[in-house]
Amino acid sequence: MRKVLIRIGDFDPIHYGHLFGAANILRIGLADEIWFVPSGKENWSVPHGKVFYRDHEATPEDRFTMCKLAVDHFFTPKLPVSVKNPDPYGNFLYTSEIIEILERNFPGREFYVLIGSDHYPEFLSWKSVPRMILEERPGYPMPPKSEVPSNFRTLSLSDQSYICTNISSTMIRRLLGEGKSIEGLTPVPVVNYILENGIYRPRICSE
Secondary structure: OEEEEEEEOOOOOHHHHHHHHHHHHHHHOOOEEEEEEEOOOOOOOOOOOEOOOOOOOOOHHHHHHHHHHHHHHOOOOOOEEOOOOOOOOOOOOOOOHHHHHHHHHHHOEEEEEEOOOHHHHHHHHOOOOOOEEEEEOOOOOOHHHHHOOOOEEEEOOOOOOOOOOOOOOOHHHHHHOOOOOOOEEEOHHHHHHHHHHOOOEEEEOOO
């Protein structure tokens, strides 16, 4: 049975950190395929001083399109990475609901969910914890192996073939809000899509 890692997130926007991480997991052999699943969510704005960086927020459709552009640009068929949309209406879905939909639509696969060690404690409170790959994040040590559930796989920063970046979607939105370039942080097709569609443009607020 093929092991498929589900990478659920806002991807607002997707960047090289997400892409390098996917390549690492396939290279190490923790999964046979990786599916990016952009989450749906409601519109909101986050103020930063006098600039609202989220004034022109990416819609679920925008984020799905950017993921497709990034994956098609970055990966060759040798690394099976794709983008899936379990809800065409862009509604918010819980992880358990996403897994249920994918298992129903794509039988014969064993699905795993990627979580970072920074979010590990909150997942232990779930009534039903799906199969997961636990990825170590800087500043958040991995729990002892004896405490990790048997349905978890682990990916440590000490793995020599693991590449870690400090790129974040928040950083990209902030740079765009300040009128700065984001080249080198996300693939060129994503950069062009953001600029051509005016996503994340700042709105100067009057006092």
